[in-house]
Amino acid sequence: MARAVQKRTLETRARLIAAAEEIIGECGYEALRVEEVVLRAGTAKGTFFAHFRDKDVLMDRIIGARIDQHLDALEEVPVPQTPEEMAEALMPLCAFMTCERYVYDLILRYSGAASVEEIGPIATTFGRMVEILERWLSVDPPRQDIPPDLQAEGVHAFMLQAMSVNFCALHNSTSVRDRLVPYLRAWLCPRPA
Amino acid sequence: MARAVQKRTLETRARLIAAAEEIIGECGYEALRVEEVVLRAGTAKGTFFAHFRDKDVLMDRIIGARIDQHLDALEEVPVPQTPEEMAEALMPLCAFMTCERYVYDLILRYSGAASVEEIGPIATTFGRMVEILERWLSVDPPRQDIPPDLQAEGVHAFMLQAMSVNFCALHNSTSVRDRLVPYLRAWLCPRPA
DNA sequence: CCATTAATTTGACCGTGGTCAATTTAGTAG
DNA sequence: CTACTAAATTGACCACGGTCAAATTAATGG
Numbered sequence: 001m002a003r004a005v006q007k008r009t010l011e012t013r014a015r016l017i018a019a020a021e022e023i024i025g026e027c028g029y030e031a032l033r034v035e036e037v038v039l040r041a042g043t044a045k046g047t048f049f050a051h052f053r054d055k056d057v058l059m060d061r062i063i064g065a066r067i068d069q070h071l072d073a074l075e076e077v078p079v080p081q082t083p084e085e086m087a088e089a090l091m092p093l094c095a096f097m098t099c100e101r102y103v104y105d106l107i108l109r110y111s112g113a114a115s116v117e118e119i120g121p122i123a124t125t126f127g128r129m130v131e132i133l134e135r136w137l138s139v140d141p142p143r144q145d146i147p148p149d150l151q152a153e154g155v156h157a158f159m160l161q162a163m164s165v166n167f168c169a170l171h172n173s174t175s176v177r178d179r180l181v182p183y184l185r186a187w188l189c190p191r192p193a
Numbered sequence: 194m195a196r197a198v199q200k201r202t203l204e205t206r207a208r209l210i211a212a213a214e215e216i217i218g219e220c221g222y223e224a225l226r227v228e229e230v231v232l233r234a235g236t237a238k239g240t241f242f243a244h245f246r247d248k249d250v251l252m253d254r255i256i257g258a259r260i261d262q263h264l265d266a267l268e269e270v271p272v273p274q275t276p277e278e279m280a281e282a283l284m285p286l287c288a289f290m291t292c293e294r295y296v297y298d299l300i301l302r303y304s305g306a307a308s309v310e311e312i313g314p315i316a317t318t319f320g321r322m323v324e325i326l327e328r329w330l331s332v333d334p335p336r337q338d339i340p341p342d343l344q345a346e347g348v349h350a351f352m353l354q355a356m357s358v359n360f361c362a363l364h365n366s367t368s369v370r371d372r373l374v375p376y377l378r379a380w381l382c383p384r385p386a
Numbered sequence: 387c388c389a390t391t392a393a394t395t396t397g398a399c400c401g402t403g404g405t406c407a408a409t410t411t412a413g414t415a416g
Numbered sequence: 417c418t419a420c421t422a423a424a425t426t427g428a429c430c431a432c433g434g435t436c437a438a439a440t441t442a443a444t445g446g
Contacts, residue, residue, distance in 0.1 A: 003392060003443065012394085034433065044396045049434065105302055112361030119363070145384040150375065153354065157376075161350035168305030170312070182343065183350075190383035191338040196413065196422065205424080227403065237426040242404065 013051050015041040020058055029059065030102035057120070060110050063103060064121025070096060071128055079136050083184035086136070087177050090159060093129075094176045098163050108160075130156055142188040151188065158183035206244050208234040213251055222252065223295035250313070253303050256296060257314025263289060264321055272329050276377035279329070280370050283352060286322075287369045291356050301353075323349055335381040344381065351376035 019040035023032050034055055038048050052058045070093040080086040098104050110122040119127075133152035141148055162180040165171045171179075212233035216225050227248055231238050245251045263286040273279040291297050303315040312320075326345035334341055355373040358364045364372075 006393070006442065008442080009394070033431090035431090045433090046397065046435080047395055050394070055433065105298075108301055108357075109298055112357060113363050115362045123361070143383065143385055146379045150379055154351075154376070154379065157350045157354035158347075160353070161346065164301075164305060168316070169308045170306050183347070186339045186343055186347065187380065190336065190385055192336055192383055192385070199412065199423070201412080202424070226401090228401090238403090239405080239427065240425055243424070248403065 009051075012041070012043060012047060016043065016048060016051055017058070017062070020062060024062065029063070029100050029106075032059075056106065056110070059106055060120045060122050063107065064110075064125055066096060067093065067107075067122065067125040068128070071125060071132060074129075074132055079139050081140070083181055083188055086155070086184055086188075087180040090180070091177055094159065094163055094180075098166050098176065101167055104163065104167065126156075137188075143190070154187045155184065158187060202244075205234070205236060205240060209236065209241060209244055210251070210255070213255060217255065222256075222293050222299075225252075249299065249303070252299055253313045253315050256300065257303075257318055259289060260286070260300075260315065260318040261321070264318060264325060267322075267325055272332050274333070276374055276381055279348070279377055279381075280373040283373070284370055287352065287356055287373075291359050291369065294360055297356065297360065319349075330381075336383070347380045348377065351380060 016037060019037045020032060022040065023036055032055075034045065034048055037058075038045050041048075052061075073092065074089060077089050080089050096103075097107055107122055110120050111126045113119040113123040130149075130152045133155050134148045137148040137151045137155075141151065143151055158180060162176050162183060165179060166176050209230060212230045213225060215233065216229055225248075227238065227241055230251075231241050234241075245254075266285065267282060270282050273282050289296075290300055300315055303313050304319045306312040306316040323342075323345050326348050327341050330341040330344045330348075334344065336344055351373060355369050355376060358372060359369050
């Protein structure tokens with residue numbers, strides 16, 4: 001019969017995660033080495049891969065948790081009424097997501113669920129983020145011609161666009177906020193002839 | 194004094210690229226191994242890295258060339274008049290970009306210029322693509338309230354959104370085209386109350 | 387308490403991208 | 417033709433993520 005999860009297992013996993021967070025705090029995400037994690041956690045290398053399919057799965061988990069904290073904060077904030085306010089509210093999250101090139105690339109790679117059975121932490125946060133946006137856009141919908149969920153998906157798309165351009169040396173003179181606001185205005189408040 | 198580029202150099206580089214294309218044709222992009230490339234090209238491993246800073250630079254070059262071919266085709270096509278026609282025209286390019294998860298991730302990673310001095314092939318094609326979109330949208334601008342270049346950037350953003358979702362197991366039942374059309378309609382033909 | 391079995395851990399080993407000092411080859415000057 | 421120099425090539429070597437058969441540890445039944 002299936003045996004319960006051992007306390008030892010949870011302790012080992014916690015030590016691995018703690019070691020990883022420590023390294024990230026000291027040297028950043030990109031610099032994290034599995035060898036260094038197991039060294040600090042006092043385990044063998046194989047143990048790491050017994051707990052996490054690969055290095056990226058650990059990163060998915062750690063980064064996903066951070067994004068979730070930002071989303072918790074977003075749910076406390078008053079519902080933004082203008083594109084400017086919306087961009088402003090999203091800034092802390094954008095700042096985290098773009099804190100490192102490595103982090104942003106990993107987020108993009110994991111933002112979609114790889115398979116139905118396996119929806120990772122980051123993919124989950126993206127679903128949650130769109131839900132929050134949809135809730136914002138349902139209170140007093142800026143556009144009547146399209147449903148709030150489509151409006152939310154558009155905001156999502158433009159957020160990514162604004163962040164992506166941030167890493168482009170040709171266009172990184174303006175901030176993410178200053179690029180996002182015109183997008184949101186054009187998307188949420190169109191004034192067609 | 195600076196000596197001219199040797200013919201030998203160009204031949205070696207051509208052999209490396211030919212070998213790479215051959216492997217890609219047989220096994221796909223993801224399966225490409227540098228060891229296999231140099232084996233087929235008949236050079237040492239170090240030679241590969243004397244010609245390309247890393248494996249990704251070679252991929253950037255090969256994939257960038259393919260994208261450019263698709264853009265050449267786009268310039269021959271009649272200017273699309275509706276979101277449906279635009280989505281339709283963009284489909285071959287989207288299909289190539291999403292032919293492999295590996296390819297799409299690499300494109301995203303290289304779509305912005307890493308530095309002003311070094312604008313890679315893929316980054317160049319992205320600039321070119323937005324130019325083409327802008328030209329399309331300048332002929333008979335669907336929206337009068339925002340400039341054609343902003344309209345083009347939006348199309349770009351929604352293209353990426355539609356392609357990204359394609360890799361998400363939760364939402365890949367519909368085709369890229371069927372996801373792109375509603376985005377483009379909402380972006381280019383808003384009907385606010 | 388012991389035997390049995392499942393879960394966990396281990397570390398030697400592998401695949402693959404990437405480095406670099408040493409060697410070979412091609413061009414240049416006298 | 418020869419000596420000299422810059423460019424190109426080489427392959428042994430390294431870094432690091434990831435594998436797996438064997439060993440160890442913890443739970444279970446008698």
